[in-house]
Amino acid sequence: MIKLRLGSSGAEVIRLQNLLNRHLPHSHVVKADGIFGPRTKAAVREFQASAGIPVDGVVGVKTSQALDHGVTATSEVSPVPYHDAPWMKIAAAEVGQREFPRSPANPRIITYHGATSLRATSDEVPWCSAFVNWCLRQAGIAGTNSAAATSWLHWGQITCPRPGAITVIRKTTGQNHVSFYISETRDYYQLLGGNQGDQVRVSNYYKSHWLAQGYRWPKPQQL
Amino acid sequence: MLRRLVVMAFLFSFALSTSTEANSDAQHFWGGFREAILSGDSNRVAAMTKLPLWVRGPDDSDPVVYYGRKDFDRVLKRLLNQKVSIWKGGKVTTTNMLKVIKEKRELSSKDLQAPNSLSVELFYFEKVAGRWFFTRGYLEDGSD
Numbered sequence: 001m002i003k004l005r006l007g008s009s010g011a012e013v014i015r016l017q018n019l020l021n022r023h024l025p026h027s028h029v030v031k032a033d034g035i036f037g038p039r040t041k042a043a044v045r046e047f048q049a050s051a052g053i054p055v056d057g058v059v060g061v062k063t064s065q066a067l068d069h070g071v072t073a074t075s076e077v078s079p080v081p082y083h084d085a086p087w088m089k090i091a092a093a094e095v096g097q098r099e100f101p102r103s104p105a106n107p108r109i110i111t112y113h114g115a116t117s118l119r120a121t122s123d124e125v126p127w128c129s130a131f132v133n134w135c136l137r138q139a140g141i142a143g144t145n146s147a148a149a150t151s152w153l154h155w156g157q158i159t160c161p162r163p164g165a166i167t168v169i170r171k172t173t174g175q176n177h178v179s180f181y182i183s184e185t186r187d188y189y190q191l192l193g194g195n196q197g198d199q200v201r202v203s204n205y206y207k208s209h210w211l212a213q214g215y216r217w218p219k220p221q222q223l
Numbered sequence: 224m225l226r227r228l229v230v231m232a233f234l235f236s237f238a239l240s241t242s243t244e245a246n247s248d249a250q251h252f253w254g255g256f257r258e259a260i261l262s263g264d265s266n267r268v269a270a271m272t273k274l275p276l277w278v279r280g281p282d283d284s285d286p287v288v289y290y291g292r293k294d295f296d297r298v299l300k301r302l303l304n305q306k307v308s309i310w311k312g313g314k315v316t317t318t319n320m321l322k323v324i325k326e327k328r329e330l331s332s333k334d335l336q337a338p339n340s341l342s343v344e345l346f347y348f349e350k351v352a353g354r355w356f357f358t359r360g361y362l363e364d365g366s367d
Contacts, residue, residue, distance in 0.1 A: 171284065182315055196281045204307075
């Protein structure tokens with residue numbers, strides 16, 4: 001199979017561009033002109049991040065297979081309203097819950113911790129994954145039961161960036177974080193989650209420091 | 224039985240009055256802090272700040288940087304001008320901390336979750352030895 005990369009052109013590139021347009025949100029639409037330019041490369045990178053495969057902007061076997069089979073056009077093409085993600089309303093109701101420095105732990109955060117096997121008893125223990133587990137549990141969906149943010153990379157099914165998607169991001173220094181996707185700009189991901197500035201809030205994670213590792217959604221049978 | 228009820232009523236009213244006093248105390252501080260911020264009086268803000276000021280990014284792994292009086296004006300400007308996203312009524316509004324402070328005249332119960340502390344979006348305040356201070360700021364674009 002011929003790899004498609006920056007500089008490639010022709011019918012295969014047009015097919016690639018059409019597939020990307022099926023899978024990515026409208027904000028990432030590329031012109032199907034058969035020329036693999038910087039915009040197509042950026043769209044490939046975006047798709048690779050959403051599919052949880054290594055991000056290099058080159059279409060090899062894995063990316064090609066994911067484009068053909070990994071994400072179905074019917075459920076993943078465009079952003080959906082929050083009501084398709086019932087856990088978002090639950091998460092939003094928790095906005096403002098925070099750690100209290102130099103004070104006993106916030107009991108609400110200890111409750112979030114109860115949704116993972118770690119069952120930490122301090123709000124100083126990272127609690128982003130506990131919060132996602134807790135919100136999904138409240139919505140009647142079984143999560144990973146793990147306190148590790150990366151545990152979500154293989155949970156449910158892959159999806160594109162869409163409101164409510166469980167989003168794993170990695171910092172350039174190696175740390176991971178998991179949260180709920182809201183939107184993004186050229187500069188940052190806008191995520192709603194726990195342990196963001198020591199609280200539950202909407203935070204902007206700058207792409208200069210953070211890179212999306214994957215977007216996940218419950219499988220139909222989990223909903 | 225009657226005595227128990229009277230004692231419970233007394234304890235309840237005592238707790239209520241203590242909480243109301245604490246809230247009005249925090250509100251009084253907030254009013255002064257807000258005024259100092261909106262007037263651009265960084266000396267007055269610095270006097271209401273526990274220096275060196277604790278500043279960190281959104282993640283636990285982000286390094287904490289402490290800013291003394293010399294660098295305070297610069298970091299305060301960054302803290303106030305940074306983009307901040309707020310969830311309200313199912314919508315996300317992107318604004319900045321200066322506007323948040325301008326629009327927040329009254330503290331809510333969510334701002335006052337724990338005794339002797341109050342939180343407004345990316346700013347955190349604590350009452351230390353009977354005095355309120357601005358003690359923590361979060362910079363989402365990363366502290367330098």
